[in-house]
Amino acid sequence: MAEISNTDKPVLVLLHGWGVNRGVWQTILADIVPTVQVIALDIPGFGEAQPLLQSGNFSTVVTELASRIPANSLVCGWSMGGLLAIALAERYPEKVRQLALVAATPCFLQHADWPGMKATVMQQFAQSLQRDLSQTVSRFLAIQAMGSATAKSDAAVLKQAIAAYPQASAEALSAGLAFLSNEDLRQCFAGLKQPVIGCFGALDSLVPVAVVSELQKLQPDAELSVLAKASHAPFISHRMEFLAWLNNWLTAAVIAQQ
Template identity: 80%
Template structure:
């Protein structure tokens, strides 16, 4: 578990998405407001979290993360990390004081009346993952940046950020796709007791902006923001706007005193 100081500052826990690691957050850390302690975690099997829980499934991954999250934390999850964050907030409520979602949804797959990814697209990823792990991750990074005005440089920035950490295990990558395609946490999301905020991209091809309206129906009190020009990785493509959103949320939770 990463080290945090024993202070009165609340802890902001950051959870990354599929195919990457905590490195995606590192260029933001210096600009996150200082009234919180920041704890970027690696999902088991990604980055520095090389030890896999056995068996490797949704429940054991959640339990592994819950052991590392201090009580009463502010939990922010991107994409797959957001799916896990919703489950953590529901199953381990003492761990999560407030929840922030970044381009994340409780149900990633498209259903009748529910915007999401088509099952065929997810199946293609799973099949290509078995053929060429590196190429599949590269394609996924490109898709995450798709739609933004700086898509090529955004994808390069993502790739560079994750390269500083060990490559994800094939087991974790395959299981992560399974989580994204099989987990439906809409009921859990609707029943959350914690305050929820969210940041989404209007040009996101993986988590379509249309899902924001559906999320609002499930949880009317949620404060959800859509960045007009952003895609699936707003903290890379629209760093300034994303930091503005994030720090606004953190200020409401842990106000600055200066």
């Protein structure tokens, strides 16, 4: 994690998704606008972040992340990181000035009134974790790129990006699947007072694009964008389009703070 320097620049906090670590952001860091200071965090149990004794407790993980985030941060969460970012914004509003979601939703599991992942898919991942942790993560990375025109190379880039840091612990991976399966933060999301923006992929097989209209109902003022040919990792498959989206948000946020 980058240390917070003595600067008046607004802080952008990046939160990664399940099965990976802060290394996933490596390919875009150099091109993020210089008017912000960037902190890419490892979620407890992932990368170099130490697992918590109660790593399976969602609230404990949220509290730990809040302790590492400065006040008035611009928080951008991808996938599971977005779920945690929503909880941070709701429970620690002084920490989150604005919220950006990347292929993320307050409820990842499919319900009768909500598009999402089928419970059977979650169960299959949980079962396969017990058999072969490494193969399960590799399979998950491949699914994240599914649908993209550059799916094979996208998955390879994701795998290479996270290889610079320690592999997630089995406990953290299991806890993360539990978060994705059990947490339903739709009411929390609807009640957020911070400005919300989002970037989604029309070809995403994990967070279906149908969720965007549902999110808009919960947060009518949210600015939600869809990249027509992107899947679950738009910052990898559509780097330039993603950077344009991210930097436009950051530039406006910096101006608003001045």
